[in-house]
Amino acid sequence: MCGIVAYIGGKDAAPILLEGLARLEYRGYDSAGVAVTGKTGGLKTVKRKGRVADLAAAVPGRFKGTTGIGHTRWATHGEPSDANSHPHLDGAGRFAVVHNGIIENAEELRAKLESEGVVFASDTDTEVLAHLVAAHAKDADELEDAVRGALARVVGTYGIAVLDAERPDRIVVARNGSPIVLGIGEKEMFAASDVAALVRYTRQVVHLDDGELATVRADGFSTFTQDARMTAKQPSTVDWEEASYDTAGHAHFLIKEISEQPSAVERTLSGRVDERFATAHLGGLNLDAREARAFQRVKILGCGSAYYSGELGAQLIEELARIPAHAEPASEFRYRNPVIEADTLYIAVSQSGETYDTLAAVQEIKRKGGRVLGVVNTVGSAIARECDGGVYLHAGPEISVASTKAFTSTAVAFALIALHFGRVHDLSPADGRRICAGLKALPGQIREILAQEEQIARLAAQYAQNAGMMFVGRVRGWPVAREGAQKLKEVSYVHAEAYPASELKHGPLALIGPELPTVAVVPDDELLEKNLTTLGEIRARHGRVLMVGHTAPDPKYAEDCILVPRNEPELDPILLGIPLQLLAYHAAVALERDVDKPRNLAKSVTVE
Numbered sequence: 001m002c003g004i005v006a007y008i009g010g011k012d013a014a015p016i017l018l019e020g021l022a023r024l025e026y027r028g029y030d031s032a033g034v035a036v037t038g039k040t041g042g043l044k045t046v047k048r049k050g051r052v053a054d055l056a057a058a059v060p061g062r063f064k065g066t067t068g069i070g071h072t073r074w075a076t077h078g079e080p081s082d083a084n085s086h087p088h089l090d091g092a093g094r095f096a097v098v099h100n101g102i103i104e105n106a107e108e109l110r111a112k113l114e115s116e117g118v119v120f121a122s123d124t125d126t127e128v129l130a131h132l133v134a135a136h137a138k139d140a141d142e143l144e145d146a147v148r149g150a151l152a153r154v155v156g157t158y159g160i161a162v163l164d165a166e167r168p169d170r171i172v173v174a175r176n177g178s179p180i181v182l183g184i185g186e187k188e189m190f191a192a193s194d195v196a197a198l199v200r201y202t203r204q205v206v207h208l209d210d211g212e213l214a215t216v217r218a219d220g221f222s223t224f225t226q227d228a229r230m231t232a233k234q235p236s237t238v239d240w241e242e243a244s245y246d247t248a249g250h251a252h253f254l255i256k257e258i259s260e261q262p263s264a265v266e267r268t269l270s271g272r273v274d275e276r277f278a279t280a281h282l283g284g285l286n287l288d289a290r291e292a293r294a295f296q297r298v299k300i301l302g303c304g305s306a307y308y309s310g311e312l313g314a315q316l317i318e319e320l321a322r323i324p325a326h327a328e329p330a331s332e333f334r335y336r337n338p339v340i341e342a343d344t345l346y347i348a349v350s351q352s353g354e355t356y357d358t359l360a361a362v363q364e365i366k367r368k369g370g371r372v373l374g375v376v377n378t379v380g381s382a383i384a385r386e387c388d389g390g391v392y393l394h395a396g397p398e399i400s401v402a403s404t405k406a407f408t409s410t411a412v413a414f415a416l417i418a419l420h421f422g423r424v425h426d427l428s429p430a431d432g433r434r435i436c437a438g439l440k441a442l443p444g445q446i447r448e449i450l451a452q453e454e455q456i457a458r459l460a461a462q463y464a465q466n467a468g469m470m471f472v473g474r475v476r477g478w479p480v481a482r483e484g485a486q487k488l489k490e491v492s493y494v495h496a497e498a499y500p501a502s503e504l505k506h507g508p509l510a511l512i513g514p515e516l517p518t519v520a521v522v523p524d525d526e527l528l529e530k531n532l533t534t535l536g537e538i539r540a541r542h543g544r545v546l547m548v549g550h551t552a553p554d555p556k557y558a559e560d561c562i563l564v565p566r567n568e569p570e571l572d573p574i575l576l577g578i579p580l581q582l583l584a585y586h587a588a589v590a591l592e593r594d595v596d597k598p599r600n601l602a603k604s605v606t607v608e
């Protein structure tokens with residue numbers, strides 16, 4: 001997905017912009033560019049299809065300027081090419097614009113501008129913005145007014161940064177549906193679409209809200225709305241370490257993040273498990289016990305893996321709190337004119353906190369008067385700010401496109417929520433203590449699973465040779481199977497399909513044979529016998545089975561098996577998912593895939 005970096009201060013902007021763009025590479029992109037200006041005036045621009053390293057090599061030594069903007073592009077309008085790369089300039093080369101998002105009325109605006117004699121140099125929607133800023137600058141005293149004028153004509157989503165060669169003392173940025181964060185330095189300021197680009201330089205940040213613009217100068221910033229009303233912003237401190245943005249000796253971010261899960265889970269649990277009263281403390285929920293008791297239902301919303309972790313969450317809430325709970329893809333929910341109920345608690349799940357579909361679902365719930373909490377990793381993100389309260393994961397930044405540690409930490413956060421709700425309902429102190437002890441055991445047990453990496457890598461290399469794989473699980477194992485299939489397909493491109501084990505004989509059993517192996521998630525719970533019967537049915541059709549569970553099965557049920565330590569039955573799914581992450585990772589490595597940046601995918605999907 002596209003990335004933005006901007007700098008203004010006393011230093012040469014280009015090296016800072018290039019470093020920032022390199023930090024955003026993980027989001028996925030196909031081209032990159034930078035533009036700088038300075039007191040000597042004029043605008044210098046270099047942009048290229050390809051990697052940030054190619055761009056850096058193309059930037060000449062005399063590319064001087066202390067004010068600049070940079071961009072990594074992920075093609076939407078127009079193919080990846082030098083011409084379509086950002087920044088885009090107006091006809092006179094005075095203004096440079098970088099943009100994340102989509103301008104929906106770009107065609108219409110383009111036709112209008114062309115009829116006025118404007119000549120376009122690219123196929124992008126963004127270039128329209130550069131020409132619009134130039135058009136509005138004719139009647140505007142300030143760059144800010146020209147940008148506001150241009151944005152007033154635009155329908156769509158954007159995070160933008162605008163440079164004016166005649167006003168090198170400022171950069172104007174704006175946000176509507178696509179994140180922009182300001183970074184506050186010593187006599188220098190930064191802006192970016194992601195704090196990843198800033199943490200090397202500053203920890204003091206300001207998140208813009210939708211509909212907000214900012215003028216950024218070397219010595220400070222001011223923020224205002226689209227109708228020119230000033231807004232007041234409080235800086236916040238980013239607590240993520242710069243080291244999180246390095247692979248730290250690992251071959252990929254993905255395996256680094258899988259390996260970080262014991263400490264990520266420790267942070268999610270930290271200070272929240274109350275063994276004395278056998279409950280969980282979650283001050284950020286902003287719900288007292290009476291309010292927590294009043295909800296009759298819980299609806300969980302998220303996209304992709306966040307949705308699957310929500311399914312684990314719904315299961316935990318039903319089991320521990322006995323409140324009916326259900327997860328639904330936020331991307332579907334928002335489009336079906338959902339009925340919002342006053343006695344339903346809505347919970348939005350998002351690692352990035354910027355997923356547009358999830359944000360839109362939260363906004364729809366709030367428009368209709370519903371109460372919505374967030375389970376979010378990124379502090380200060382749009383979804384976190386939009387929600388009425390919630391739980392931060394504290395899993396640390398997740399760089400690899402495929403979610404692993406955030407998925408696991410989300411499941412753990414849901415276990416805390418379920419424990420808390422359970423104890424304000426009818427969960428006994430004894431059961432509460434059992435869950436507290438189970439939660440505390442998780443980090444050590446995850447370490448035990450990670451220690452089996454070599455064996456799992458061997459199995460992955462074998463299973464990766466198949467064109468496809470089936471993943472099955474029942475009840476507690478079903479969301480785990482879904483996430484396992486998702487992980488495998490997205491990083492290895494091996495086709496993977498997940499089915500509830502109970503549904504197999506209602507159709508997909510027709511697919512089973514020697515060429516389609518099955519990964520079965522089989523905890524030692526009350527459904528063990530039923531699961532083994534299903535595995536027997538698969539084996540009878542010569543399907544190879546890899547079982548992930550607690551007890552080594554008779555070979556008549558599974559040829560291969562990965563054993564995980566037992567926790568409490570309600571918490572077991574959290575552990576059963578970890579070997580499936582390793583399986584997906586090593587399948588991708590065996591197939592020499594672009595592990596951290598799978599084709600066609602982006603880390604955070606800030607467009608519809």
Ligand code: F6R
Pocket residue numbers: 302303304305306307349350351352353354355358401402403404486487490603604605
């Ligand atoms: C899968 C994956 C995606 C995300 C989804 C939601 O590994 O990473 O499916 O889970 O795009 O992203 P967030 O959690 O940032 O809202």
